[in-house]
Amino acid sequence: MDNINQKALEMHRKNRGKIEVKGKVPIENKDDLSLAYTPGVGHVSSEIGKNKELARELTLKGNSVAIVSDGSAILGLGNLGAEAAIPVMEGKAALFKRFADIDAFPICLSTQDAEEIIKTVKNIAPVFGGVNLEDISAPRCFEIERRLREELPIPVMHDDQHGTAVVVLAGVINSMKLAGLEKEKAKIVVSGAGAAGTAVAKIMLDYGFKDIVVLDSKGIINKERGDLSPDKKYLSETTNPRGISGGLAGAVKGADIFIGVSKPGILTGDMVRAMNARPVIFALANPVPEIMPDIAKEAGAFIVATGRSDFPNQVNNVLSFPGIFRGALDNGIKQFDDKMFIVAAEKLAAFVKNPSVDKILPSVFEKGVTEAVAAAIKD
Amino acid sequence: MDNINQKALEMHRKNRGKIEVKGKVPIENKDDLSLAYTPGVGHVSSEIGKNKELARELTLKGNSVAIVSDGSAILGLGNLGAEAAIPVMEGKAALFKRFADIDAFPICLSTQDAEEIIKTVKNIAPVFGGVNLEDISAPRCFEIERRLREELPIPVMHDDQHGTAVVVLAGVINSMKLAGLEKEKAKIVVSGAGAAGTAVAKIMLDYGFKDIVVLDSKGIINKERGDLSPDKKYLSETTNPRGISGGLAGAVKGADIFIGVSKPGILTGDMVRAMNARPVIFALANPVPEIMPDIAKEAGAFIVATGRSDFPNQVNNVLSFPGIFRGALDNGIKQFDDKMFIVAAEKLAAFVKNPSVDKILPSVFEKGVTEAVAAAIKD
Numbered sequence: 001m002d003n004i005n006q007k008a009l010e011m012h013r014k015n016r017g018k019i020e021v022k023g024k025v026p027i028e029n030k031d032d033l034s035l036a037y038t039p040g041v042g043h044v045s046s047e048i049g050k051n052k053e054l055a056r057e058l059t060l061k062g063n064s065v066a067i068v069s070d071g072s073a074i075l076g077l078g079n080l081g082a083e084a085a086i087p088v089m090e091g092k093a094a095l096f097k098r099f100a101d102i103d104a105f106p107i108c109l110s111t112q113d114a115e116e117i118i119k120t121v122k123n124i125a126p127v128f129g130g131v132n133l134e135d136i137s138a139p140r141c142f143e144i145e146r147r148l149r150e151e152l153p154i155p156v157m158h159d160d161q162h163g164t165a166v167v168v169l170a171g172v173i174n175s176m177k178l179a180g181l182e183k184e185k186a187k188i189v190v191s192g193a194g195a196a197g198t199a200v201a202k203i204m205l206d207y208g209f210k211d212i213v214v215l216d217s218k219g220i221i222n223k224e225r226g227d228l229s230p231d232k233k234y235l236s237e238t239t240n241p242r243g244i245s246g247g248l249a250g251a252v253k254g255a256d257i258f259i260g261v262s263k264p265g266i267l268t269g270d271m272v273r274a275m276n277a278r279p280v281i282f283a284l285a286n287p288v289p290e291i292m293p294d295i296a297k298e299a300g301a302f303i304v305a306t307g308r309s310d311f312p313n314q315v316n317n318v319l320s321f322p323g324i325f326r327g328a329l330d331n332g333i334k335q336f337d338d339k340m341f342i343v344a345a346e347k348l349a350a351f352v353k354n355p356s357v358d359k360i361l362p363s364v365f366e367k368g369v370t371e372a373v374a375a376a377i378k379d
Numbered sequence: 380m381d382n383i384n385q386k387a388l389e390m391h392r393k394n395r396g397k398i399e400v401k402g403k404v405p406i407e408n409k410d411d412l413s414l415a416y417t418p419g420v421g422h423v424s425s426e427i428g429k430n431k432e433l434a435r436e437l438t439l440k441g442n443s444v445a446i447v448s449d450g451s452a453i454l455g456l457g458n459l460g461a462e463a464a465i466p467v468m469e470g471k472a473a474l475f476k477r478f479a480d481i482d483a484f485p486i487c488l489s490t491q492d493a494e495e496i497i498k499t500v501k502n503i504a505p506v507f508g509g510v511n512l513e514d515i516s517a518p519r520c521f522e523i524e525r526r527l528r529e530e531l532p533i534p535v536m537h538d539d540q541h542g543t544a545v546v547v548l549a550g551v552i553n554s555m556k557l558a559g560l561e562k563e564k565a566k567i568v569v570s571g572a573g574a575a576g577t578a579v580a581k582i583m584l585d586y587g588f589k590d591i592v593v594l595d596s597k598g599i600i601n602k603e604r605g606d607l608s609p610d611k612k613y614l615s616e617t618t619n620p621r622g623i624s625g626g627l628a629g630a631v632k633g634a635d636i637f638i639g640v641s642k643p644g645i646l647t648g649d650m651v652r653a654m655n656a657r658p659v660i661f662a663l664a665n666p667v668p669e670i671m672p673d674i675a676k677e678a679g680a681f682i683v684a685t686g687r688s689d690f691p692n693q694v695n696n697v698l699s700f701p702g703i704f705r706g707a708l709d710n711g712i713k714q715f716d717d718k719m720f721i722v723a724a725e726k727l728a729a730f731v732k733n734p735s736v737d738k739i740l741p742s743v744f745e746k747g748v749t750e751a752v753a754a755a756i757k758d
Contacts, residue, residue: 008419009426009437011404017439018404018415021482023473025390025397029744030688033697036397037470038686039666040387042454044466047388049459058388059465060396060485075421080428082505086438087423089506091416094402103400105484106439108505120502123495126461126487127468287418309409318412365408 012087018094021105056129056332065104065130065325067092068121070112073137073160073195076286082108085135092134092159100322100370102329104132114140118147125152129329132321133158138194139229155328155336161199162341163317163324166373167361168200168259168282169207169345171315174355175257175303179278187255187276188212191248191290192262193221198231200259205238207342212239213251215262220245249274256280260290267291269299278302284315303357312358319348319364323373331378343376391466397473400484435508435711444483444509444704446471447500449491452516452539452574455665461487464514471513471538479701479749481708483511493519497526504531508708511700512537517573518608534707534715540578541720542696542703545752546740547579547638547661548586548724550694553734554636554682558657566634566655567591570627570669571641572600577610579638584617586721591618592630594641599624628653635659639669646670648678657681663694682736691737698727698743702752710757722755 012018026032034040048054056062071085089106096104107124109117117140121131131154133145141158148156157163176186188209190201193216201214214221214235221232222240244250248266252258253274259282260267267290272279281296283289286307293304293311305313324344328336349355351362351372362369391397405411413419427433435441450464468485475483486503488496496519500510510533512524520537527535536542555565567588569580572595580593593600593614600611601619623629627645631637632653638661639646646669651658660675662668665686672683672690684692703723707715728734730741730751741748 004413004419005422008414008422011414011419012423012437015404016436016441018402019400019439019482020403021398021443021472021476021484022401023397023476024399025394025473027473027477033743034383034688035387035390036473037467037697038454040383040390041466041470042456042666043384043387044391045453045459045463046456048466049453049456049463052460052462055462055465057395058391059462059469060398061462061465062395064400074424074428075417077421077425077428080424081431083431083434083438083440084424084428086434086440086506087420087427088416090438091420093400094404094406094415097400097402098406103398105400106506107503109502110505111502116498116502119495120499123488123490123499124486124503126489127465127485309413318416364412 018090019097055126060103061127061129063103063329064128065096065102065132066107066121066124066128067104067132067134068107068109069133069135070109070117071135072112072140073135075135079137082110089134092132095318096322096325099318100326102322102325114144117144118151121148122152125154128154130154130325131156132325135160138198139231141195142198142231149335153334155333157324157336158195159317159321160195162336163321164196164261164315165199165203166320166324166341166345166348167315167317169203169342170319170348171282171305171313171360172204172257172280173345173349174352174360175280178355178357178360179256179280179302181256183208184210186211186257188257188259189251189255190214191258191260191266192216193232193235194261196261196284198235200261201235201239203338203341203345206338211241213244214239215248215251219247220251258282260284262290264288265290269295272296272299272301281305282315303360305360313360314363315361316364319362319369320344320373323370324377326370327374327377330374333377333379336377340377344373347372347376397469398476434505439482440506440508442482442708443507444475444481444511445486445500445503445507446483446511446513447486447488448513449488449496449515451491451519452514454514458516461489468513471511474697475701475704478697479705481701481704493523496523497530500527501531504533507533509533509704510535511704514539517577518610520574521577521610528714532713534712536703536715537574538696538700539574541715542700543575543640543694544578544582545699545703545720545724545727546694546696548582548721549698549727550661550684550692550739551583551636551659552724552728553731553739554659557734557736557739558635558659558681560635562587563589565590565636567636567638568630568634569593570637570639570645571595572611572614573640575640575663577614579640580614580618582717582720582724585717590620592623593618594627594630598626599630637661639663641669643667644669646675648674651675651678651680660684661694682739684739692739693742694740695743698740698748699723699752702749703756705749706753706756709753712756712758715756719756723752726751726755
């Protein structure tokens with residue numbers, strides 16, 4: 001890890017970042033200039049002035065995404081601020097290009113006020129075909145995404161929520177086939193009720209799971225809890241049908257699927273042993289998961305997925321966000337709809353032709369993943 | 380012109396714009412991913428979190444410029460709005476890359492409120508190393524630039540003002556040599572008191588010209604005028620030492636240099652004939668100048684410059700803005716200072732080794748222009 005850190009620092013220093021903005025038309029003589037810039041560009045502007053929808057055909061807007069962060073929840077590192085968010089957003093822009101040929105640009109905000117963020121994103125929206133919100137802490141991320149979806153004419157998605165939820169659901173769909181589970185009967189535990197946990201719980205509900213129990217840092221979320229933010233309150237009303245309370249050990253007892261988007265090491269071998277037959281474990285805290293795969297396996301886990309690339313079954317948003325935005329841009333959707341994310345998860349799951357306990361998801365470099373997911377994002 | 384318009388439209392449609400955002404590090408396997416993205420990027424973020432100045436060394440911030448417009452004054456076309464501004468700003472981004480290897484990105488704003496623009500630019504500033512304001516109408520452009528220069532820790536320049544002023548002053552410096560004029564005695568007329576005209580008048584004052592007369596659409600600006608915005612009021616107090624009033628014909632009578640950044644065809648042959656010996660004419664209205672070069676020459680003009688590439692002496696901001704921002708980024712200046720623009724004009728003028736009446740400025744494709752101008756922009 002020290003080695004990777006040092007190498008990463010050197011690579012960033014040597015290249016001064018990871019993306020560049022390049023011209024894609026020649027500018028080598030006066031004729032080129034007269035088409036790419038004045039006077040020719042004036043006619044293009046006039047045409048768009050008459051019909052602003054033409055911007056999608058005549059400018060980068062047809063293929064551009066703003067990657068917006070306020071630096072309040074950078075990876076697992078916390079609130080490090082706008083400048084510290086740049087390397088992550090720049091990396092994300094590089095991934096957008098690499099996996100979906102999308103021209104994405106990092107927008108790192110010096111404000112963490114929700115209203116101010118909403119206003120700023122609306123003000124800069126004209127040049128973009130979509131908005132990817134990233135690393136914005138809960139619960140502000142929910143309100144910011146909801147409002148921007150309502151108020152902007154371009155699709156807006158908080159990747160930490162839906163990008164993660166799509167990949168988790170895809171992995172769960174294949175895991176259920178392998179473990180012989182049915183969504184009407186399976187018992188699910190979601191540990192963590194931040195951006196990812198909340199979105200995972202919601203997509204599982206929408207998909208048709210009936211018995212989901214969600215925990216935050218204070219324990220199981222239920223109707224008796226008086227300390228809940230609006231989104232947790234929603235979870236208290238829609239999950240936990242058995243009305244249980246307490247901590248993680250009680251929650252996982254007899255459960256079929258554990259999904260952790262919380263903290264390193266909180267799931268013990270004994271807890272796995274207390275789960276139902278063929279326990280399915282998604283231990284997604286990164287870089288140190290809720291339980292290490294070898295310990296989970298030893299305790300009887302049937303399938304283990306993590307966020308890491310050095311174990312089988314990596315849950316990586318790179319499997320979802322490039323295709324989601326590729327589809328949004330190509331299919332000209334006005335706004336995302338949560339149902340699209342379920343279809344995206346189904347397409348991603350179906351992309352794995354022969355799922356096995358060590359292969360519930362495609363690897364990020366498999367060709368065709370982006371296209372498979374993109375096909376789901378249409379009106 | 381119809382032909383260029385049609386060709387420009389086709390070129391924009393075929394390419395869907397003129398810039399793209401490309402990765403500049405390989406992402407071909409898990410090792411690449413672990414350096415460009417997680418987990419390696421986390422260490423880079425942590426380091427910047429501890430010292431945000433490192434963003435200039437480790438991210439695109441060291442080489443990036445925001446091209447900000449609200450679409451209120453697009454070329455000579457007027458207030459066409461944010462979407463219509465995109466082709467111009469995208470073209471500008473392509474020019475930044477082509478002429479200065481700068482990674483510039485178009486930010487086209489859906490607001491035209493000065494306070495809102497200031498706030499938005501401040502909110503998105505962290506990822507940028509500089510801000511190029513563009514095609515924002517006067518008088519808001521003055522206040523917006525002034526405030527952003529005061530309140531942002533990165534250099535901010537309104538190109539329609541200073542980019543133009545630098546090239547005009549460079550052309551004037553070489554014209555004076557050829558015409559045998561002295562700045563203490565020369566009589567200058569500036570027609571137009573928008574962004575460009577105001578900046579041209581100010582740089583000429585700063586350079587040491589004593590007798591400058593500025594006109595807006597209502598005539599000569601003087602102390603008697605009661606209808607002046609703050610910036611025009613400043614001009615009324617600092618220009619027009621002879622206290623003249625009236626229109627263009629009176630203003631140019633006996634003048635040495637005419638600088639038009641105003642309207643097509645307003646300077647007549649008779650007006651040129653009424654100027655001093657060896658009249659120098661900068662007729663920069665675009666695409667149709669204040670006077671066509673052949674008419675001006677026929678009336679005795681010694682030097683004629685226009686904004687067009689199909690006549691000699693093209694006054695083109697491409698001669699200035701790439702070098703100005705290249706210098707700003709390379710030399711790590713905190714903010715522009717108007718004196719830097721004078722030095723830039725002097726360097727640009729000196730770049731022309733043997734000025735002649737048909738060559739007072741370099742052509743935009745001459746190698747070394749950017750570097751020459753960049754050398755001027757340092758503390």
